[in-house]
Amino acid sequence: MKAAPLLDLKNVRRAFRKADGGELLVLDDVDLRLEEGEIVGLLGRSGSGKSTLLRLISGLSQPNGGTVNYLGRPVNGPAAGIAMVFQSFALFPWLTVLENVQLGLEALGLPAEEIRKRSLAAIDLIGLDGFESAYPRELSGGMRQRVGFARALVVHPSILLMDEPFSALDVLTAENMRTDFLELWAEGQLPIKGVILVTHNIEEAVLMCDRILVFSSNPGRVVTEIKVKLPQPRDRLDPAFRDLVERIYVEMT
Ligand code: ADP
Ligand code: MG
Secondary structure, eight states: OOOOOSEEEEEEEEEEEOTTSOEEEEEEEEEEEEOTTOEEEEEOOTTSSHHHHHHHHTTSSOOSEEEEEETTEEOOSOOTTEEEEOTTOOOOTTSOHHHHHHHHHHTTTOOHHHHHHHHHHHHHHTTOTTOTTOOGGGSOHHHHHHHHHHHHHTTOOSEEEEESTTTTSOHHHHHHHHHHHHHHHHTTOSSOSEEEEEESOHHHHHHHOSEEEEEETTTBEEEEEEEOOOOSSOOTTSHHHHHHHHHHHHHHO
16 A cells, blocks of 8 residues: 655635635645655745645644645644744744754653754754854854754654745855755755745746645635656756746746
């Protein structure tokens, strides 16, 4: 028997009540599967419902219709196997790098020595060796987001959800971080089985993802699913890369 997909969302609907009593339909009949080994992109304009969908997957919010399954079971609250990286890093400024990362593990009830060991390993993996005692304000934006990655990875999640993780960074820093992430992923060094990457950056989606779901706005529906059949590492200058970016651009406008 085939194993259940990491994630399986069917006919997901999410609406919010508006101040005038009306309803704002944000996600309308969305299907999404994530299989082991995949990076799936959610690409859409601001307001198309991407973050709302991640909140449903991470159990922070419930759908009004449809089902959200993680490893074959409905998600009905924050699950231990799903971790998130945020656009704004979401670090605690009064805690050091090590303390911020350890925080991710404290809910798991491990012995203190184990917490420290795993946190140092995650910090090392993500390229912050030597910065354990630094405070977020002493780090560049890229390094702060590396802390965000370490804090998510330290719990050894099955699924990593990334909500525009590189969009607060300058272009070269973002490019470095994408390359480093893809290298670790390709080498099997990351303790994760699948990734959902939310972005409004078409090139980023084509650089990083195996499949891309393109969202329309108003209301949020998946308008196209695109399989990215380009060899890794992907080259922005490759005509096949440019063609795909252009095709998606047309879909989105
Ligand atoms: P994206 O991440 O694609 O930019 P969001 O999922 O954040 O989009 O938001 C989609 C729409 O849903 C927006 O119009 C937003 O204002 C609305 N929305 C999101 N969360 C809430 C909420 N808790 N209450 C009311 N409206 C919300
Ligand atoms: Mg968002």
